[in-house]
Amino acid sequence: MSTTKHQIVIIGAGNAGISVASKLLLKNKKLDIALVDPAQKHYYQPAWTLVGSGVFDISKTEREQSSVIPSGTTWIQKKVTTFLPEENKILLDDESTLEYEYLIVAPGIQLNWSEIKGLQDTLGKNGVCSNYSFQHASYTFECMKNLKSGKAIFHNPHTPVKCGGAPHKIMYLAADYFRKHNVLSNINIQYWSGAAKLFAVPHYEKTLLKVCERGNIGLNFMQKLVEVDGPGKKAKFIGIGEQNKDVETWVDFDMIHVTPPQSAPDFIKNSPLANAAGWVDVDKHTLRHNKFENIFSLGDASGLPTSKTGAAIRKQAPVLVENVLSMINGKNPEASYNGYTSCPLVTGYGKLVLAEFDYNNKPQETFPFDQSKERWSMYILKRYILPWLYWSQILTGRA
Numbered sequence: 001m002s003t004t005k006h007q008i009v010i011i012g013a014g015n016a017g018i019s020v021a022s023k024l025l026l027k028n029k030k031l032d033i034a035l036v037d038p039a040q041k042h043y044y045q046p047a048w049t050l051v052g053s054g055v056f057d058i059s060k061t062e063r064e065q066s067s068v069i070p071s072g073t074t075w076i077q078k079k080v081t082t083f084l085p086e087e088n089k090i091l092l093d094d095e096s097t098l099e100y101e102y103l104i105v106a107p108g109i110q111l112n113w114s115e116i117k118g119l120q121d122t123l124g125k126n127g128v129c130s131n132y133s134f135q136h137a138s139y140t141f142e143c144m145k146n147l148k149s150g151k152a153i154f155h156n157p158h159t160p161v162k163c164g165g166a167p168h169k170i171m172y173l174a175a176d177y178f179r180k181h182n183v184l185s186n187i188n189i190q191y192w193s194g195a196a197k198l199f200a201v202p203h204y205e206k207t208l209l210k211v212c213e214r215g216n217i218g219l220n221f222m223q224k225l226v227e228v229d230g231p232g233k234k235a236k237f238i239g240i241g242e243q244n245k246d247v248e249t250w251v252d253f254d255m256i257h258v259t260p261p262q263s264a265p266d267f268i269k270n271s272p273l274a275n276a277a278g279w280v281d282v283d284k285h286t287l288r289h290n291k292f293e294n295i296f297s298l299g300d301a302s303g304l305p306t307s308k309t310g311a312a313i314r315k316q317a318p319v320l321v322e323n324v325l326s327m328i329n330g331k332n333p334e335a336s337y338n339g340y341t342s343c344p345l346v347t348g349y350g351k352l353v354l355a356e357f358d359y360n361n362k363p364q365e366t367f368p369f370d371q372s373k374e375r376w377s378m379y380i381l382k383r384y385i386l387p388w389l390y391w392s393q394i395l396t397g398r399a
Contacts, residue, residue: 001095002096003098003099004034004096004097004099006032006034006098006099006100006101007033007100007101007102008032008033008034008100008102008103009034009103009104010033010034010036010103010106011037011090011103011107012105012106012299012301013036013069013075014037014042014106014299015394015395016108016300016313016317017035017037018035019313019397020104020106020298020317020321022395022397023317023318024397025070025073026398027321027325028325029072032074033070033073033074034074034076035075036076036090036098037065037075037077037107038079038093039065040065041062041063041065042062042064042068043061043134044061044062044390044391045061045162046163046344046382046386046387047060047387048131048137051138051140052137052141053140053173053346053349054141054144055349056383058134058138060387062134063391068391068395070396070397078094079092080107081267082267082271083273085103087099088100090103102294102328103296104295104298105268105301106298106302107265108162108265108301109162109262109300109301109308110262112261116228117227118228119258122230122231124139125139126230126231127147127230127255128258129143129255129257130259131166131170131257132166132260140170143257144174147255148183148186149187150186150255152189152254153235153251153255153257154168154170154171154190154191154192155225155257155259156191156192156194156195156259157224157225157259157262158194158240158261159261160262161262161308162262162308163307163343164200164308165199165343165345167259168191168208168345169346169347171257172208172211172347173346173349175215176215176351184216188218189216190217190219190251191217191218192235192237193220195222199345200307201355201357201361203363203372204345204353204357204363204371204372206372207347207374208345208347211347220237221241222239222244223240223244224237224239225237225258228258233252233253234251234252234253236250237249237250237251264278264279264280264301268280273297279303280297280303281303282304284337284339286319286323286334286335287304287319287323288323288333294327296323296324298313298317298320299312299313304316305339305359306341306359307341308341309341309343310390310394311340311341311344314394315338315340319337320335322335323335338358338364339358339359339360340357340358340364341356341358342354344378344381344382344386349379350379351374352375352378352379352382353371353372353378354375
C-alpha cells in the first residue's frame with residue numbers, strides 16, 4: 001500500500017477547497033498543498049435557480065475541474081474512504097494512504113435523492129423537477145412554461161440544504177412567470193416545507209410573506225416529503241410537528257419542484273471527525289476541529305450553525321487560512337468567524353432581496369440601504385456580477 005505525504009491536505013475541490021488553496025498560496029507559494037477530489041467537472045450552482053426560471057444558460061455553469069485547480073497544488077483524483085486522525089492519515093479508494101500535517105475538510109454536502117420514494121424514477125418527467133440537479137434544472141422551466149392551470153407544489157425538505165433560499169426562490173419566480181403570462185389566477189401554488197417558518201430572519205421574512213400573498217401561495221410547514229408518484233401526479237407528505245405528527249397527506253400536483261434531503265457525505269458521517277448530527281465537529285469561530293487540533297473545516301460539510309451558502313464560505317475561508325498559517329508559524333489560531341452568511345432571495349424577474357446575517361440571525365448588511373426591500377439592482381448583482389466574481393475572483397483567492 002503506497003503512502004504519500006503533504007504538508008496541507010484539502011478534501012474537496014469545490015468553492016471552499018479551491019478558494020482556500022488559492023488564498024494559502026497567495027500568502028505563501030512555498031506551501032505543499034494537495035487537493036483530493038475525484039470530480040472531473042466544477043459547477044457554479046447558485047445560477048441553477050436562474051437556469052430553472054429560463055434566464056441563464058446551464059452550460060455556462062460548468063467547467064473542467066482541471067481549469068480551476070490552483071497551479072502549485074497537487075490534485076489527487078480519488079475518493080476518501082476513511083480518516084485516521086490519530087495518525088494524521090487518510091485512506092483513499094485505491095487503498096493508498098495520504099499523510100498530512102494539516103487537514104482541511106471541505107467536501108460539500110450530499111444530496112440524498114433516494115430518501116424520497118419514487119423520486120429518482122420520475123425526476124425530469126411527469127412534471128417532477130429540481131434545480132438541485134445539473135441534468136434536470138432546465139426541465140423546471142419546461143414545467144413552468146407548459147403549466148396553464150392546475151396545482152404547482154414547491155418543496156423544502158426537513159434537513160439543512162445548500163442555499164436555504166433556493167427551494168422558495170424558484171416558487172417566487174414561477175408565480176411571477178405565471179402572472180406575466182396571465183395564468184396566475186388559474187394556478188394554485190403551494191409551498192410544502194419541513195421547516196417551521198418561511199425564513200429564519202424576521203427582517204427578511206416579512207418581505208417574503210408579502211411576496212407569497214402577491215402570488216396567492218399557500219404555506220404548509222412541518223411537512224416531510226416521503227414519496228412522489230410521478231405518473232399518478234401525487235406526492236405523500238408526513239407531518240413532523242407536534243400538531244400534525246405522523247399525519248399522512250397525499251397532495252395532487254401538475255408540477256412539483258423537489259429539493260432533495262441533504263446531509264454530510266457518508267464518509268464524513270461515519271468518521272471520527274463527525275459530531276452527533278454527522279457534520280464535521282469544529283469550533284464555530286476558529287473553524288478548528290474540537291478534538292483534533294491540526295484539522296479544520298469550512299463550507300457545507302462543516303458543523304457551523306449557519307446557512308450553507310457560497311457567501312458564508314467567502315467569509316470563512318480567510319479566517320481558516322489565517323488560523324492554519326498561525327499554527328504553521330507556531331502560534332494559536334485567533335482569527336474569528338461570526339457566522340456571516342448571505343441568501344440572495346430572487347423574488348421575481350428583476351427583483352431580489354439580499355439577506356445577509358450572522359449566527360444570531362442579526363442582519364449584517366453590505367449596502368447603505370434597507371436590503372429587506374425587493375430591488376432591481378440586487379437582481380443584477382445576482383444575475384451578472386456574482387457569476388463573474390465566482391470564476392475570476394473567489395476561486396483564485398482574490399475575493
